[in-house]
Amino acid sequence: MYLKICGLRTAEHIEVALASGADAIGFVMNRTSSRRVDVDQARRLVAVVAGRADTVLVVNDMPADEAARIAQQVGIDVVQLHGPRYDAAAFADALAIVPRVWRATSLADDPDLSVGAFGEEVLLLDAPKPGSGETWDLSALVERAPAGKWLLAGGLNPDNVAEAIATAKPWGVDVSSGVESAPGEKDSFRIAAFAAAARDA
Numbered sequence: 001m002y003l004k005i006c007g008l009r010t011a012e013h014i015e016v017a018l019a020s021g022a023d024a025i026g027f028v029m030n031r032t033s034s035r036r037v038d039v040d041q042a043r044r045l046v047a048v049v050a051g052r053a054d055t056v057l058v059v060n061d062m063p064a065d066e067a068a069r070i071a072q073q074v075g076i077d078v079v080q081l082h083g084p085r086y087d088a089a090a091f092a093d094a095l096a097i098v099p100r101v102w103r104a105t106s107l108a109d110d111p112d113l114s115v116g117a118f119g120e121e122v123l124l125l126d127a128p129k130p131g132s133g134e135t136w137d138l139s140a141l142v143e144r145a146p147a148g149k150w151l152l153a154g155g156l157n158p159d160n161v162a163e164a165i166a167t168a169k170p171w172g173v174d175v176s177s178g179v180e181s182a183p184g185e186k187d188s189f190r191i192a193a194f195a196a197a198a199r200d201a
């Protein structure tokens with residue numbers, strides 16, 4: 001089970017996530033997010049990860065080529081383009097600059113669940129409100145889960161991740177709100193508990 005912990009803003013929490021077995025560390029640059037980091041913070045945090053996991057730049061409100069250029073400058077491995085504003089042309093723009101782009105969408109926004117439809121390496125299925133911690137109905141995935149590399153996200157937490165994995169059978173999981181004590185405040189114990197629950201599922 002591939003594990004992404006998203007919205008990290010401190011070296012301490014990155015170390016906890018890595019020690020817990022995280023495969024990817026996400027940095028959010030969405031302007032309105034409580035987890036937002038700027039370019040300089042992202043550069044410092046990427047240095048903390050130091051190649052021990054994939055680093056992912058999450059954006060939903062900046063042009064795809066701008067996000068890709070930032071990722072390139074900062075040394076982030078993956079650009080996660082989040083939401084319906086990013087069409088096939090936007091993915092092509094990003095892929096012209098960086099080799100690894102992930103497509104994050106929701107069932108409400110985008111019924112195309114084929115991984116790679118826009119050239120993405122990984123498809124991420126999220127709740128309609130990204131980063132909100134709100135759960136969504138996974139039962140639709142029982143019949144039509146994507147094949148291949150896809151991540152389940154949206155409202156996951158240490159208490160529900162095992163059941164979510166059993167229902168949706170994703171390639172990996174992604175969490176942000178569910179490992180926080182308050183919006184934007186990561187919690188080391190919840191990170192470790194989430195990782196253990198996902199691993200044991």
Ligand SMILES: O=C(O)c1ccccc1N[C@@H]1O[C@H](COP(=O)(O)O)[C@@H](O)[C@H]1O
Pocket residue numbers: 006007026028030033034035058059060082104124126127130131132133134153154155156174175176177178
């Ligand atoms: O975390 C955010 O603030 C955010 C903002 C804009 C787009 C995506 C965002 N986060 C993504 O949301 C899911 C996690 O959601 P949850 O908080 O666990 O319910 C994950 O894909 C993040 O990359």
